[in-house]
Amino acid sequence: MMRPFKVFRRNFTSSGISLQTKYSQLSEAQRAFLDRSIRVDQAGELGANYIYQGQYLVLSHTRPDLKPIMKHMWEQEIHHHNTFNNLQVRTRVRPSLLTPLWKVGATALGVATGLLGKEAAMACTEAVETVIGGHYNDQLRVLANQFPVDLVNEAGEVEKEGVQSTELEDLKATVKVFRDQELEHLETAVEHDAHGARPYWLLTETIKLTCKGAIWTAERF
Protein backbone atom coordinates (compact mmCIF):
# COMPACT_ATOMS: atom_id res chain seq x y z
CA MET A 1 0.00 0.00 0.00
CA MET A 2 1.38 3.41 -0.95
CA ARG A 3 1.79 5.90 1.84
CA PRO A 4 2.29 9.65 1.59
CA PHE A 5 5.78 11.07 1.63
CA LYS A 6 7.12 11.81 5.07
CA VAL A 7 7.05 15.52 5.76
CA PHE A 8 10.60 16.63 5.26
CA ARG A 9 12.23 18.27 8.24
CA ARG A 10 15.84 19.00 8.90
CA ASN A 11 17.61 19.70 12.15
CA PHE A 12 20.40 22.19 12.02
CA THR A 13 21.85 21.31 15.41
CA SER A 14 25.33 20.93 13.96
CA SER A 15 25.36 24.49 12.64
CA GLY A 16 24.17 25.83 15.96
CA ILE A 17 20.58 26.56 14.85
CA SER A 18 18.33 24.22 16.76
CA LEU A 19 14.96 25.24 15.32
CA GLN A 20 13.36 22.71 13.04
CA THR A 21 13.07 23.92 9.48
CA LYS A 22 10.90 22.98 6.57
CA TYR A 23 10.46 24.08 2.98
CA SER A 24 8.01 26.83 2.18
CA GLN A 25 4.87 26.00 0.26
CA LEU A 26 4.84 25.75 -3.49
CA SER A 27 2.84 28.38 -5.31
CA GLU A 28 -0.31 27.50 -7.23
CA ALA A 29 1.59 27.92 -10.49
CA GLN A 30 4.45 25.67 -9.37
CA ARG A 31 2.04 22.94 -8.30
CA ALA A 32 0.10 23.27 -11.53
CA PHE A 33 3.34 22.84 -13.48
CA LEU A 34 4.31 19.71 -11.54
CA ASP A 35 0.78 18.38 -11.93
CA ARG A 36 0.90 18.75 -15.70
CA SER A 37 4.46 17.43 -15.94
CA ILE A 38 3.78 14.21 -14.07
CA ARG A 39 0.62 13.59 -16.07
CA VAL A 40 2.18 14.20 -19.46
CA ASP A 41 5.35 12.23 -18.63
CA GLN A 42 3.30 9.29 -17.43
CA ALA A 43 1.16 9.35 -20.57
CA GLY A 44 4.29 9.74 -22.72
CA GLU A 45 6.08 6.79 -21.17
CA LEU A 46 2.90 4.76 -21.47
CA GLY A 47 2.88 5.67 -25.16
CA ALA A 48 6.54 4.71 -25.60
CA ASN A 49 5.94 1.41 -23.82
CA TYR A 50 3.01 0.55 -26.10
CA ILE A 51 4.78 1.69 -29.29
CA TYR A 52 7.67 -0.68 -28.55
CA GLN A 53 5.19 -3.40 -27.67
CA GLY A 54 3.51 -2.99 -31.06
CA GLN A 55 6.82 -2.90 -32.93
CA TYR A 56 8.15 -5.88 -31.00
CA LEU A 57 5.01 -7.84 -31.78
CA VAL A 58 5.66 -7.45 -35.51
CA LEU A 59 9.47 -7.27 -35.72
CA SER A 60 10.05 -10.29 -33.49
CA HIS A 61 8.42 -12.32 -36.28
CA THR A 62 9.73 -10.53 -39.36
CA ARG A 63 13.22 -9.57 -38.10
CA PRO A 64 14.29 -11.89 -35.26
CA ASP A 65 17.84 -10.45 -35.49
CA LEU A 66 16.53 -7.18 -34.03
CA LYS A 67 14.97 -8.87 -31.02
CA PRO A 68 17.68 -8.16 -28.40
CA ILE A 69 18.01 -4.48 -29.27
CA MET A 70 14.23 -3.93 -29.39
CA LYS A 71 13.86 -5.82 -26.15
CA HIS A 72 16.50 -3.65 -24.46
CA MET A 73 14.79 -0.39 -25.46
CA TRP A 74 11.36 -1.72 -24.59
CA GLU A 75 12.47 -2.81 -21.12
CA GLN A 76 13.87 0.65 -20.41
CA GLU A 77 10.55 2.17 -21.44
CA ILE A 78 8.70 -0.22 -19.13
CA HIS A 79 10.91 0.94 -16.29
CA HIS A 80 10.21 4.60 -17.16
CA HIS A 81 6.49 3.90 -17.31
CA ASN A 82 6.47 2.17 -13.91
CA THR A 83 8.48 4.99 -12.37
CA PHE A 84 6.00 7.60 -13.52
CA ASN A 85 3.06 5.43 -12.52
CA ASN A 86 4.47 5.36 -9.00
CA LEU A 87 5.11 9.10 -9.03
CA GLN A 88 1.58 9.79 -10.27
CA VAL A 89 0.09 7.74 -7.43
CA ARG A 90 2.41 9.12 -4.76
CA THR A 91 1.97 12.78 -5.69
CA ARG A 92 -1.76 12.24 -6.28
CA VAL A 93 -1.78 13.66 -9.77
CA ARG A 94 -4.73 12.60 -11.87
CA PRO A 95 -3.73 10.41 -14.82
CA SER A 96 -4.62 11.50 -18.33
CA LEU A 97 -8.33 11.12 -19.00
CA LEU A 98 -7.50 9.83 -22.47
CA THR A 99 -5.33 6.93 -21.25
CA PRO A 100 -7.40 4.32 -23.18
CA LEU A 101 -6.91 6.38 -26.36
CA TRP A 102 -3.13 6.63 -25.79
CA LYS A 103 -2.95 2.86 -25.36
CA VAL A 104 -4.81 2.13 -28.60
CA GLY A 105 -3.04 4.88 -30.56
CA ALA A 106 0.45 3.92 -29.42
CA THR A 107 -0.06 0.22 -30.12
CA ALA A 108 -1.44 1.07 -33.57
CA LEU A 109 1.55 3.32 -34.32
CA GLY A 110 3.94 0.58 -33.19
CA VAL A 111 2.28 -2.13 -35.24
CA ALA A 112 1.96 0.10 -38.32
CA THR A 113 5.59 1.21 -38.36
CA GLY A 114 6.66 -2.35 -37.56
CA LEU A 115 4.74 -3.60 -40.59
CA LEU A 116 6.38 -0.95 -42.78
CA GLY A 117 9.70 -2.58 -41.95
CA LYS A 118 12.79 -2.11 -39.85
CA GLU A 119 13.71 1.30 -41.27
CA ALA A 120 10.25 2.76 -40.68
CA ALA A 121 10.19 1.40 -37.13
CA MET A 122 13.57 3.01 -36.45
CA ALA A 123 12.45 6.27 -38.06
CA CYS A 124 9.44 6.21 -35.74
CA THR A 125 11.73 5.77 -32.74
CA GLU A 126 13.93 8.59 -33.99
CA ALA A 127 10.98 10.97 -34.38
CA VAL A 128 9.41 10.09 -31.04
CA GLU A 129 12.64 10.30 -29.08
CA THR A 130 13.56 13.62 -30.69
CA VAL A 131 10.33 15.15 -29.45
CA ILE A 132 10.54 13.50 -26.03
CA GLY A 133 14.18 14.55 -25.55
CA GLY A 134 13.21 18.16 -26.27
CA HIS A 135 10.19 17.91 -24.01
CA TYR A 136 12.27 16.59 -21.09
CA ASN A 137 14.84 19.33 -21.65
CA ASP A 138 12.15 22.00 -21.48
CA GLN A 139 10.90 20.48 -18.25
CA LEU A 140 14.37 20.34 -16.72
CA ARG A 141 14.93 23.98 -17.57
CA VAL A 142 11.79 25.01 -15.67
CA LEU A 143 12.54 22.66 -12.76
CA ALA A 144 16.00 24.16 -12.43
CA ASN A 145 14.99 27.81 -12.78
CA GLN A 146 11.53 28.17 -11.27
CA PHE A 147 11.67 25.96 -8.19
CA PRO A 148 14.05 27.38 -5.63
CA VAL A 149 12.11 27.83 -2.37
CA ASP A 150 12.82 29.15 1.09
CA LEU A 151 13.77 27.11 4.11
CA VAL A 152 11.49 28.30 6.92
CA ASN A 153 11.81 27.60 10.63
CA GLU A 154 8.93 26.94 12.98
CA ALA A 155 8.61 30.59 13.85
CA GLY A 156 7.94 31.25 10.17
CA GLU A 157 11.22 33.05 9.57
CA VAL A 158 13.20 32.44 6.42
CA GLU A 159 16.45 30.65 7.28
CA LYS A 160 17.82 30.24 3.82
CA GLU A 161 16.69 31.37 0.39
CA GLY A 162 16.85 29.66 -2.96
CA VAL A 163 17.19 26.02 -1.90
CA GLN A 164 15.56 23.04 -3.56
CA SER A 165 13.83 20.19 -1.73
CA THR A 166 15.05 16.61 -2.08
CA GLU A 167 11.71 15.75 -3.60
CA LEU A 168 12.34 18.10 -6.52
CA GLU A 169 16.02 17.15 -6.76
CA ASP A 170 14.91 13.53 -7.12
CA LEU A 171 12.39 14.41 -9.80
CA LYS A 172 15.05 16.32 -11.71
CA ALA A 173 17.50 13.43 -11.42
CA THR A 174 14.87 10.98 -12.68
CA VAL A 175 13.96 13.13 -15.66
CA LYS A 176 17.66 13.60 -16.48
CA VAL A 177 18.35 9.85 -16.52
CA PHE A 178 15.27 9.20 -18.62
CA ARG A 179 16.15 11.95 -21.08
CA ASP A 180 19.62 10.44 -21.54
CA GLN A 181 18.17 7.00 -22.12
CA GLU A 182 15.65 8.35 -24.63
CA LEU A 183 18.49 10.04 -26.52
CA GLU A 184 20.39 6.73 -26.49
CA HIS A 185 17.39 5.16 -28.20
CA LEU A 186 17.51 7.97 -30.73
CA GLU A 187 21.15 7.15 -31.47
CA THR A 188 20.43 3.43 -31.71
CA ALA A 189 17.63 4.15 -34.17
CA VAL A 190 19.89 6.27 -36.39
CA GLU A 191 22.59 3.57 -36.29
CA HIS A 192 19.99 1.08 -37.48
CA ASP A 193 19.14 2.90 -40.71
CA ALA A 194 16.35 5.16 -39.52
CA HIS A 195 17.32 7.47 -42.37
CA GLY A 196 16.73 4.67 -44.85
CA ALA A 197 12.99 4.82 -44.33
CA ARG A 198 10.91 5.94 -47.30
CA PRO A 199 9.29 8.45 -47.28
CA TYR A 200 11.61 9.50 -44.44
CA TRP A 201 10.66 13.16 -44.23
CA LEU A 202 6.90 12.58 -44.36
CA LEU A 203 7.04 9.74 -41.85
CA THR A 204 9.18 11.45 -39.21
CA GLU A 205 7.50 14.84 -39.50
CA THR A 206 4.04 13.30 -39.22
CA ILE A 207 5.04 11.32 -36.14
CA LYS A 208 6.73 14.36 -34.57
CA LEU A 209 3.61 16.45 -35.11
CA THR A 210 1.42 13.70 -33.65
CA CYS A 211 3.65 13.46 -30.58
CA LYS A 212 3.56 17.20 -30.02
CA GLY A 213 -0.22 17.16 -30.30
CA ALA A 214 -0.41 14.28 -27.85
CA ILE A 215 1.85 16.12 -25.37
CA TRP A 216 -0.32 19.24 -25.60
CA THR A 217 -3.46 17.17 -25.03
CA ALA A 218 -2.12 14.96 -22.24
CA GLU A 219 -0.97 18.00 -20.27
CA ARG A 220 -4.53 19.26 -20.19
CA PHE A 221 -6.85 16.23 -20.29
Added chain:
Amino acid sequence: MLANSFRRLYHSGAHVNPTIITDTIQTKVLAAALSHVPTTGFTERSIDLALNDLSLSPGVRSSFNFSHGPVMSLVLHHLKTQRVRLQQNHVAVIDGAKDEYGALLKLVQFRLLGNEAVLPHYHEALATIILPSNVASSLEELHALSDDLSWYAGDASNDFKWYAKRLSLSMAYVEAELFQLGDKSEGFKDTLEFVASKLDAVDKCGTAYNDVEEWGVFSLMSFVNLLKSQLVRG
Protein backbone atom coordinates in the same frame (compact mmCIF):
# COMPACT_ATOMS: atom_id res chain seq x y z
CA MET B 1 -16.65 21.49 -15.38
CA LEU B 2 -15.68 17.86 -14.96
CA ALA B 3 -12.02 18.62 -15.60
CA ASN B 4 -12.19 21.51 -13.17
CA SER B 5 -13.69 19.51 -10.35
CA PHE B 6 -10.92 16.95 -10.83
CA ARG B 7 -8.25 19.64 -10.56
CA ARG B 8 -6.25 17.75 -7.96
CA LEU B 9 -3.02 19.66 -7.87
CA TYR B 10 0.27 17.95 -7.20
CA HIS B 11 0.52 16.88 -3.55
CA SER B 12 4.02 17.43 -2.27
CA GLY B 13 5.57 15.77 0.74
CA ALA B 14 8.30 18.33 1.17
CA HIS B 15 6.10 21.38 0.68
CA VAL B 16 2.82 20.88 2.49
CA ASN B 17 -0.21 22.95 1.50
CA PRO B 18 -2.86 22.85 4.23
CA THR B 19 -6.52 22.13 3.42
CA ILE B 20 -7.61 25.02 5.60
CA ILE B 21 -5.52 28.11 6.19
CA THR B 22 -6.17 28.41 9.91
CA ASP B 23 -4.63 31.71 10.88
CA THR B 24 -7.04 34.16 9.22
CA ILE B 25 -9.83 35.86 11.16
CA GLN B 26 -12.36 34.63 8.63
CA THR B 27 -11.45 30.99 9.30
CA LYS B 28 -11.55 31.54 13.05
CA VAL B 29 -15.03 33.06 12.78
CA LEU B 30 -16.25 30.22 10.56
CA ALA B 31 -14.81 27.64 12.97
CA ALA B 32 -16.61 29.32 15.87
CA ALA B 33 -19.79 29.53 13.79
CA LEU B 34 -19.70 25.75 13.24
CA SER B 35 -20.15 25.22 16.98
CA HIS B 36 -23.45 27.16 16.72
CA VAL B 37 -24.72 25.17 13.77
CA PRO B 38 -26.31 22.38 15.91
CA THR B 39 -28.67 25.01 17.39
CA THR B 40 -28.97 27.84 14.88
CA GLY B 41 -28.23 25.87 11.70
CA PHE B 42 -26.30 26.79 8.57
CA THR B 43 -27.48 30.41 8.69
CA GLU B 44 -26.00 33.88 8.93
CA ARG B 45 -27.22 33.88 12.52
CA SER B 46 -24.50 31.34 13.40
CA ILE B 47 -21.87 33.64 11.94
CA ASP B 48 -23.23 36.61 13.88
CA LEU B 49 -23.13 34.58 17.09
CA ALA B 50 -19.55 33.57 16.32
CA LEU B 51 -18.53 37.21 15.88
CA ASN B 52 -20.11 37.88 19.23
CA ASP B 53 -18.20 34.96 20.80
CA LEU B 54 -14.89 36.31 19.54
CA SER B 55 -15.89 39.84 20.68
CA LEU B 56 -15.59 41.19 17.17
CA SER B 57 -17.82 43.96 15.94
CA PRO B 58 -20.45 42.90 13.36
CA GLY B 59 -18.81 45.31 10.94
CA VAL B 60 -15.83 42.97 10.60
CA ARG B 61 -18.03 40.80 8.43
CA SER B 62 -17.80 43.26 5.58
CA SER B 63 -14.07 42.61 5.36
CA PHE B 64 -14.57 38.89 4.81
CA ASN B 65 -14.23 37.36 1.41
CA PHE B 66 -17.19 34.98 1.23
CA SER B 67 -16.86 34.11 -2.41
CA HIS B 68 -20.20 32.26 -2.57
CA GLY B 69 -22.01 34.11 0.20
CA PRO B 70 -21.76 33.55 3.95
CA VAL B 71 -23.93 30.42 4.18
CA MET B 72 -22.10 28.56 1.43
CA SER B 73 -18.77 29.53 3.00
CA LEU B 74 -19.98 28.07 6.29
CA VAL B 75 -21.07 24.85 4.59
CA LEU B 76 -17.76 24.55 2.74
CA HIS B 77 -15.96 25.14 6.01
CA HIS B 78 -17.87 22.24 7.57
CA LEU B 79 -16.93 19.99 4.65
CA LYS B 80 -13.27 20.99 4.75
CA THR B 81 -13.12 20.59 8.53
CA GLN B 82 -14.41 17.06 8.08
CA ARG B 83 -11.72 16.37 5.49
CA VAL B 84 -9.07 17.61 7.92
CA ARG B 85 -10.55 15.29 10.55
CA LEU B 86 -10.06 12.40 8.09
CA GLN B 87 -6.54 13.57 7.40
CA GLN B 88 -5.69 13.46 11.08
CA ASN B 89 -7.37 10.12 11.85
CA HIS B 90 -7.12 8.02 8.71
CA VAL B 91 -4.34 5.75 9.96
CA ALA B 92 -6.25 4.79 13.09
CA VAL B 93 -9.54 4.46 11.19
CA ILE B 94 -8.32 1.89 8.67
CA ASP B 95 -6.50 -0.13 11.32
CA GLY B 96 -7.43 -3.80 10.91
CA ALA B 97 -8.95 -3.43 7.45
CA LYS B 98 -8.31 -6.50 5.28
CA ASP B 99 -8.05 -4.84 1.88
CA GLU B 100 -8.56 -1.57 0.02
CA TYR B 101 -12.34 -2.03 -0.04
CA GLY B 102 -12.45 -2.70 3.70
CA ALA B 103 -10.35 0.38 4.40
CA LEU B 104 -12.49 2.51 2.12
CA LEU B 105 -15.68 1.39 3.86
CA LYS B 106 -14.27 2.24 7.28
CA LEU B 107 -13.18 5.68 6.06
CA VAL B 108 -16.55 6.49 4.47
CA GLN B 109 -18.39 5.38 7.61
CA PHE B 110 -16.07 7.51 9.74
CA ARG B 111 -16.76 10.50 7.49
CA LEU B 112 -20.55 9.99 7.64
CA LEU B 113 -20.46 9.89 11.44
CA GLY B 114 -18.80 13.31 11.29
CA ASN B 115 -22.18 14.74 10.22
CA GLU B 116 -23.82 13.69 13.47
CA ALA B 117 -23.69 17.03 15.30
CA VAL B 118 -25.04 19.10 12.42
CA LEU B 119 -27.50 16.54 11.04
CA PRO B 120 -30.73 18.23 12.23
CA HIS B 121 -29.75 21.19 10.04
CA TYR B 122 -27.92 19.29 7.31
CA HIS B 123 -30.80 19.67 4.83
CA GLU B 124 -30.03 23.42 4.82
CA ALA B 125 -26.46 22.65 3.83
CA LEU B 126 -27.54 20.29 1.05
CA ALA B 127 -30.05 22.87 -0.21
CA THR B 128 -27.24 25.43 -0.38
CA ILE B 129 -24.67 23.30 -2.18
CA ILE B 130 -27.02 22.36 -5.03
CA LEU B 131 -27.80 25.97 -5.95
CA PRO B 132 -26.63 26.42 -9.55
CA SER B 133 -24.08 29.08 -8.63
CA ASN B 134 -22.56 26.77 -5.98
CA VAL B 135 -22.55 23.50 -7.89
CA ALA B 136 -19.03 23.90 -9.29
CA SER B 137 -17.39 24.42 -5.90
CA SER B 138 -19.54 21.74 -4.25
CA LEU B 139 -18.51 19.21 -6.88
CA GLU B 140 -14.89 20.20 -6.44
CA GLU B 141 -15.19 19.63 -2.70
CA LEU B 142 -17.04 16.33 -3.22
CA HIS B 143 -14.35 15.02 -5.55
CA ALA B 144 -11.64 16.26 -3.20
CA LEU B 145 -13.31 14.12 -0.55
CA SER B 146 -13.54 11.01 -2.73
CA ASP B 147 -9.93 11.54 -3.81
CA ASP B 148 -8.84 11.77 -0.18
CA LEU B 149 -10.85 8.67 0.73
CA SER B 150 -9.39 6.65 -2.15
CA TRP B 151 -5.88 7.82 -1.32
CA TYR B 152 -6.09 6.91 2.37
CA ALA B 153 -7.61 3.55 1.42
CA GLY B 154 -4.48 2.88 -0.66
CA ASP B 155 -5.77 3.30 -4.21
CA ALA B 156 -2.94 3.02 -6.76
CA SER B 157 -4.81 3.10 -10.04
CA ASN B 158 -3.18 4.96 -12.89
CA ASP B 159 -5.48 4.76 -15.84
CA PHE B 160 -9.16 5.29 -16.53
CA LYS B 161 -9.97 3.32 -13.40
CA TRP B 162 -8.81 6.37 -11.42
CA TYR B 163 -11.83 8.33 -12.68
CA ALA B 164 -14.27 5.42 -12.50
CA LYS B 165 -13.42 4.75 -8.86
CA ARG B 166 -13.74 8.33 -7.74
CA LEU B 167 -16.95 9.02 -9.65
CA SER B 168 -18.69 5.93 -8.31
CA LEU B 169 -17.44 6.66 -4.80
CA SER B 170 -18.77 10.23 -5.05
CA MET B 171 -22.16 8.95 -6.17
CA ALA B 172 -22.33 6.34 -3.41
CA TYR B 173 -21.35 8.98 -0.87
CA VAL B 174 -24.06 11.44 -1.96
CA GLU B 175 -26.68 8.68 -1.80
CA ALA B 176 -25.49 7.74 1.67
CA GLU B 177 -25.76 11.35 2.90
CA LEU B 178 -29.30 11.63 1.55
CA PHE B 179 -30.15 8.36 3.28
CA GLN B 180 -28.59 9.63 6.49
CA LEU B 181 -30.93 12.66 6.54
CA GLY B 182 -33.89 10.43 7.34
CA ASP B 183 -32.04 7.90 9.46
CA LYS B 184 -33.47 7.57 12.96
CA SER B 185 -31.60 4.38 13.94
CA GLU B 186 -29.21 4.34 16.85
CA GLY B 187 -25.67 5.45 15.92
CA PHE B 188 -26.78 5.64 12.25
CA LYS B 189 -26.63 1.86 12.04
CA ASP B 190 -28.88 1.84 8.94
CA THR B 191 -26.78 4.43 7.11
CA LEU B 192 -23.59 2.49 7.77
CA GLU B 193 -25.21 -0.69 6.45
CA PHE B 194 -26.61 1.19 3.45
CA VAL B 195 -23.21 2.57 2.46
CA ALA B 196 -21.63 -0.86 2.92
CA SER B 197 -24.04 -2.37 0.40
CA LYS B 198 -23.47 0.57 -2.00
CA LEU B 199 -19.68 0.23 -1.88
CA ASP B 200 -19.95 -3.53 -2.21
CA ALA B 201 -21.82 -3.02 -5.48
CA VAL B 202 -19.09 -0.63 -6.71
CA ASP B 203 -16.43 -3.15 -5.75
CA LYS B 204 -18.28 -5.94 -7.61
CA CYS B 205 -18.58 -3.75 -10.71
CA GLY B 206 -14.82 -3.19 -10.68
CA THR B 207 -14.14 -6.91 -10.34
CA ALA B 208 -16.59 -7.67 -13.15
CA TYR B 209 -14.87 -5.12 -15.42
CA ASN B 210 -11.43 -6.59 -14.70
CA ASP B 211 -12.68 -10.13 -15.32
CA VAL B 212 -14.24 -9.19 -18.65
CA GLU B 213 -11.05 -7.39 -19.73
CA GLU B 214 -8.91 -10.39 -18.80
CA TRP B 215 -11.26 -12.73 -20.63
CA GLY B 216 -11.21 -10.44 -23.68
CA VAL B 217 -7.41 -10.38 -23.87
CA PHE B 218 -7.28 -14.15 -23.40
CA SER B 219 -9.80 -14.72 -26.20
CA LEU B 220 -7.89 -12.41 -28.51
CA MET B 221 -4.63 -14.27 -27.85
CA SER B 222 -6.24 -17.65 -28.45
CA PHE B 223 -7.76 -16.36 -31.67
CA VAL B 224 -4.35 -15.14 -32.91
CA ASN B 225 -2.78 -18.46 -31.93
CA LEU B 226 -5.53 -20.37 -33.71
CA LEU B 227 -4.92 -18.36 -36.88
CA LYS B 228 -1.18 -18.95 -36.60
CA SER B 229 -1.57 -22.69 -36.19
CA GLN B 230 -3.92 -22.85 -39.18
CA LEU B 231 -1.43 -20.86 -41.28
CA VAL B 232 1.40 -23.22 -40.35
CA ARG B 233 -0.67 -26.20 -41.45
CA GLY B 234 -1.09 -24.36 -44.75
